[in-house]
Amino acid sequence: xxxxxxxxxxxxxxxxxxxxIYCFFGVLIGTLVGVLPGLxxxxxxxxxxxxxxxxxxxxxxxxxxxxxxxxxxxxxxTSILVNIPGEAASVVTCLDGYxxxxxxxxxxxxxxxxxxxxxAGTFAVIAxxxxxxxxxxxxxxxxxPEYFSMMIVGILLLTYLSSGSMIKALLTAxxxxxxxxxxxxxxxxxxxxxxxxxxxxxGIGIVPTxxxxxxxxxxxxxxxxxxxxxxxxxxxxxxxxxxxxxADSIWSIIRGTVLGFFLGIIPGGGAVxxxxxxxxxxxxxxxxxxxxxxxxxxxxxxxxxxNNAAAGGAFIPLLTLGIPANPVVAVLLGSLIIHxxxxxxxxxxxxxxxxWGTIVSMYIGNGMLLVLNLPLIPLWIQxxxxxxxxxxxxxxxxxxxxxxSIENNVGDVVIMLIFGIVGYLMKKFRYEGAPxxxxxxxxxxxxxxxxxxxILSMGDFSIFVSRPISLGFLIVAALLLIIPVITQRKKLxxxxx
Amino acid sequence: MSRADRISGIVWLLxxxxxxxxxxxxxxxxxxxxxxxxxxxxxxxxxxxxxxxIFVRAWVGKNAEGxxxxxFGKENVLKIIFVLLSLFLYAFFMETxxxxxxTLLLFIFLxxxxxxxxxxxxxxxxxxxxxxSYLIFEIWLKxxxxxxxLEFLRF
Numbered sequence: 001x002x003x004x005x006x007x008x009x010x011x012x013x014x015x016x017x018x019x020x021i022y023c024f025f026g027v028l029i030g031t032l033v034g035v036l037p038g039l040x041x042x043x044x045x046x047x048x049x050x051x052x053x054x055x056x057x058x059x060x061x062x063x064x065x066x067x068x069x070x071x072x073x074x075x076x077x078t079s080i081l082v083n084i085p086g087e088a089a090s091v092v093t094c095l096d097g098y099x100x101x102x103x104x105x106x107x108x109x110x111x112x113x114x115x116x117x118x119x120a121g122t123f124a125v126i127a128x129x130x131x132x133x134x135x136x137x138x139x140x141x142x143x144x145p146e147y148f149s150m151m152i153v154g155i156l157l158l159t160y161l162s163s164g165s166m167i168k169a170l171l172t173a174x175x176x177x178x179x180x181x182x183x184x185x186x187x188x189x190x191x192x193x194x195x196x197x198x199x200x201x202x203g204i205g206i207v208p209t210x211x212x213x214x215x216x217x218x219x220x221x222x223x224x225x226x227x228x229x230x231x232x233x234x235x236x237x238x239x240x241x242x243x244x245x246x247a248d249s250i251w252s253i254i255r256g257t258v259l260g261f262f263l264g265i266i267p268g269g270g271a272v273x274x275x276x277x278x279x280x281x282x283x284x285x286x287x288x289x290x291x292x293x294x295x296x297x298x299x300x301x302x303x304x305x306x307n308n309a310a311a312g313g314a315f316i317p318l319l320t321l322g323i324p325a326n327p328v329v330a331v332l333l334g335s336l337i338i339h340x341x342x343x344x345x346x347x348x349x350x351x352x353x354x355x356w357g358t359i360v361s362m363y364i365g366n367g368m369l370l371v372l373n374l375p376l377i378p379l380w381i382q383x384x385x386x387x388x389x390x391x392x393x394x395x396x397x398x399x400x401x402x403x404x405s406i407e408n409n410v411g412d413v414v415i416m417l418i419f420g421i422v423g424y425l426m427k428k429f430r431y432e433g434a435p436x437x438x439x440x441x442x443x444x445x446x447x448x449x450x451x452x453x454x455i456l457s458m459g460d461f462s463i464f465v466s467r468p469i470s471l472g473f474l475i476v477a478a479l480l481l482i483i484p485v486i487t488q489r490k491k492l493x494x495x496x497x
Numbered sequence: 498m499s500r501a502d503r504i505s506g507i508v509w510l511l512x513x514x515x516x517x518x519x520x521x522x523x524x525x526x527x528x529x530x531x532x533x534x535x536x537x538x539x540x541x542x543x544x545x546x547x548x549x550x551i552f553v554r555a556w557v558g559k560n561a562e563g564x565x566x567x568x569f570g571k572e573n574v575l576k577i578i579f580v581l582l583s584l585f586l587y588a589f590f591m592e593t594x595x596x597x598x599x600t601l602l603l604f605i606f607l608x609x610x611x612x613x614x615x616x617x618x619x620x621x622x623x624x625x626x627x628x629x630s631y632l633i634f635e636i637w638l639k640x641x642x643x644x645x646x647l648e649f650l651r652f
Contacts, residue, residue: 051638168546171509174544178516179538192523192533193516216584223580224573389612390622393604397630400587401596402575405640413588429505451531459528483502 001398010356012459019062024360026063027369028279030070034378035078039395041071042328046207047402049335057339058353062361064335068328069311073369077111077380089271089307096299103295106412111239112249112378113304114373120257122367124312129359135319139345144452145464149473151442156480158435166484169435176436179204180443199411206334206441208403208416210327213433214366216420220393221427239374249301256356260306263312270326271307278306303417330441504559505551517541595645600627
């Protein structure tokens, strides 16, 4: 009953004309960002962050959240029509979406992606509404050891789920933890890893790092291999999926939604992993797995539902525990802090307007996206026609201005460019950027909770295993480290046989 | 990826050794009262071990993989270097010259020198983009971009 009351309060907040306008702009910009390759939601939120300094925290958060889940909708358009993912969570949609388009079924592909996204997005928000408040209550019982163990699980999970080598992912996570220590030590007050360089005194910001790793490096990769874009424009018709399309894809949407939601909640999970996992499951359960990669509608419906559900699910750890589940949410967390709000269990009681206003705005935003997405497809096609030689200087300009505007500091621009090079080299040497960012985001909190726990226990490490919740997290962490070793041994022994 | 892994393994190892020495110097503290270098020292030690694993694996698999391909595509490396150079120059001069001149110069450089577009087209696009971005960021979004040389205009 209390949830219903709070929900009604949320509607009161979200339906205010100003908030509706911010929500609309958020989802519109999000869709555009999703459509444009090379500019992801993390960079877009970071770029627009300074623009929200002068508005209320509710308006700001409603818009920035809208960019995030809006991008999940937009990403599918580019994947289906151009075979280039607009953002990372839509990579897998290319496989069957583009094949459908080649067969003249771009319309149903776009349609099922939009409807699947809507169903999943709405489910995630409903689940968020009912799961978040009790979880926030439970999180109040968490002490430093529980937070520490949970963050360890988050980082290990991301390294475990990373597509490449887990050792490489662990190395990048370690690198992220180390650079999170640059700047002033929050407990002792001394400077670390600054080497007399002024721009390092305030530490390495998440926003410039994300922009460099994902924005600049992506463009550099694209410059190396010229992008060819054959846009299918004359075949987009019959956007509404037929009854057969629905029958073929409804279970994929349901499976994708549930899977995506749970992967979204877990720190380290997120939309990219959810979409890949959903595709793998759909291929496995299908009676015709040979059709995957040749235009199976399930290969579009499942992953698109999964990435939207994951985007919604990721708000749960942010709003209840103050823990960002992925880099995009980390930037959102930064926006809350800039507005003087501390994300976590106290957010619900200290800023109920932000908490419930944002949740309800997501119901409204999902509706807006469904209405927006299909009729605006011709417009997005026009946007995609912008040649890359014009697009990439614009992306550079957005990143340069965005990183400068955070604190009107050239140092942030230089940090962004350096991480652009780091990201480019990491791509070349097959290292993933996501573990680095998550570790950078969680690093300070991880160190503080570790040191607080040890001070609490007088230096006794058993504090992490003597408390049941912390022990539970550490068991999961240990499993995440052991499973790859066992599976690799098995692989080796079968090879030897 | 064997060659790339051998190179990256060495780079990570050097980085880890450097960080572990630096963290040790900062002070590890005691278990009762961990010092500022405590966590980072142990992370660096773990990273050193992992980097050795990467290197050894790549070294062992060196001969099994056949001929090794180059890590960087040779054709466009110069293009990337010039683009990066222009971006760093943008950052270094944005406060002294101001947003408008550096943005104009960046676009002229990228379109004319890197993309080899016609001069008229280059100038047209550069002026339009610079003007539009100034209106969006400075006037609409109130981003407080650096004025630099044009400070006296105070617009």
